[in-house]
Amino acid sequence: MTRIKQWLGGSLLTLGLLAQPALAAEQRQPIHFGDITWESGSLITEILRLIVEQGYGYPTDTLPGSTVSLETALARNDIQVIGEEWAGRSPGWIKAANEGKVFALGDTVKNASEGWWVPEYVIKGDAAKGIPAMAPDLRSVTDLPRYRELFRDAENPEKGRFLNSPTGWTSEIVNSQKLKAYGLEDSYVNFRTGSGAALDAEISSSIRRGKPVLFYYWSPTPLLGRYKLVKLEEPPFDAEAWKTLADANHPNPRGTRSLPAHLAIGVSAPFHAEYPDLVAFFSKVDLPIDLLNATLAEMSEQRLAPRATAQRFLREHPQVWQDWLPADVAERVRGGL
Secondary structure, eight states: OHHHHHHHHHHHHHHHHHHHHHHHHHHSOOEEEEEOOSHHHHHHHHHHHHHHHHHHOOOEEEEEOOHHHHHHHHHTTSSOEEEEEETTOSHHHHHHHHTTSEEEESOOSTTOEEEEEEEHHHHHOBGGGTBOOSOTTOOBGGGGGGGTTTTBOSSSTTSEEEEEOOTTSHHHHHHHHHHHHTTOTTTEEEEEOSSHHHHHHHHHHHHHTTOOOEEEEEESOHHHHHSOEEEOBOOOOOHHHHHHHHOTTOSSOOOOOOOOOOEEEEEEHHHHHHOHHHHHHHTTOOOOHHHHHHHHHHHHHTTOOHHHHHHHHHHHOHHHHGGGSOHHHHHHHHHHO
């Protein structure tokens, strides 16, 4: 009888020890991802979340905010991950990185870009659609003052309209400063849409009607894969001039093309210390930009949710992501899909 009790006690202890990791996993606090509102950021976030959940077994959730507020939250560890961080852009990020509060992991989307664009037909026309060239000599931002009537603002017809990013995006600050630096404040309205979706709708509506439109945009995005666009020339990149554009309060901004893009995964310092397995994974993420743009276009055209698109992407393109992960983790992701 004593032996039976000893055996039962030992077995129960063993079962208890085996159950502890599972229990700990269930009680683990979720990893908070920033709820990015633009399409590429939303898709990349969901790709990362699915791998973290299914491959590594960590719970996740998302918390909303603008670019600036999410970077502030990351520095405070109120969130732990920003899936698409344009590293080194904002003063807030630079300060937090210099203080060791945030880290930019990997080089997630190579050849990303941003700038000021017009539809190709504005410069070259489109014979198939019967659209004549409207501004055949338009090449640079320095040409824009003489084309303000072409890009006339409906609410202020004495000026042209420049479609800026939504308020709260880092790029909105830069673009507003560029308008000052290029001497365009007197000739163009700084029009800020309410959201990334509203910006897309405004641009797409103009292009479908063959109308002239001047706007800020970036890649990776479905828009750049869907339409023929021309990026206007700007002065060569100057690091000191860039600082004046990134500072919303600088009184005398100087013009320069934007800082060369470095897309990374932003993480907080506590996350960096606590999750070395995820740090190793995030550091290897590499999304081919052409495939990403095509996937984003499909997501937009079919009105798919980012999470559903991420699931399809992982199912259809294992050759892209499986080398980011240890073999056992990759197998669990495949099984989860």
